[in-house]
Amino acid sequence: MKPLILVMHGPNLNLLGQREPEIYGRTTLADINAGLEARAQAAGFAFEAVQSNAEAVLVERAQAAMTDRTAFIIINPAAFTHTSIALRDALAAAGKPFIEVHLSNVHAREPFRRHSYLSDLAQGVVCGLGAFGYRAALDFAIESLQQQQAG
Numbered sequence: 001m002k003p004l005i006l007v008m009h010g011p012n013l014n015l016l017g018q019r020e021p022e023i024y025g026r027t028t029l030a031d032i033n034a035g036l037e038a039r040a041q042a043a044g045f046a047f048e049a050v051q052s053n054a055e056a057v058l059v060e061r062a063q064a065a066m067t068d069r070t071a072f073i074i075i076n077p078a079a080f081t082h083t084s085i086a087l088r089d090a091l092a093a094a095g096k097p098f099i100e101v102h103l104s105n106v107h108a109r110e111p112f113r114r115h116s117y118l119s120d121l122a123q124g125v126v127c128g129l130g131a132f133g134y135r136a137a138l139d140f141a142i143e144s145l146q147q148q149q150a151g
């Protein structure tokens with residue numbers, strides 16, 4: 001079975017393309033996922049993308065990563081970044097490496113967006129690069145996994 005790269009998108013990201021495009025851009029979530037999937041599969045990895053507006057759905061998917069073939073997680077927790085100890089704990093329990101992505105530069109926005117419950121557990125954080133941030137995170141994940149495979 002191929003190692004899985006799991007991409008997780010939090011609440012309201014299903015609205016990308018229509019939602020405040022001046023902040024979040026005009027690329028739809030479907031287009032973001034399609035580009036990531038093609039890139040991950042071309043590199044020889046399985047790919048899964050999940051988006052949910054429900055914290056429990058994301059918590060339970062992160063929990064499942066503890067025992068499934070997930071090798072790397074890329075997560076934009078969206079608003080749950082700033083609120084969810086539950087999602088933090090699930091990612092910690094999963095024990096898989098992850099990169100935190102934000103389309104916008106959260107440090108240039110409202111003060112409440114500058115705190116993340118996840119960042120200190122992450123391999124790294126990408127923010128402010130729009131959809132490209134997901135690509136950067138994926139390229140890092142692929143590079144890391146390929147180095148791991150090379151031994």
Ligand SMILES: O=C(O)[C@@H]1C=C(O)[C@@H](O)[C@H](O)C1
Nearest residue numbers: 012076078079102103104113
């Ligand atoms: O920039 C983003 O992708 C994040 C997306 C959201 O929906 C916000 O709640 C976060 O604060 C920022």
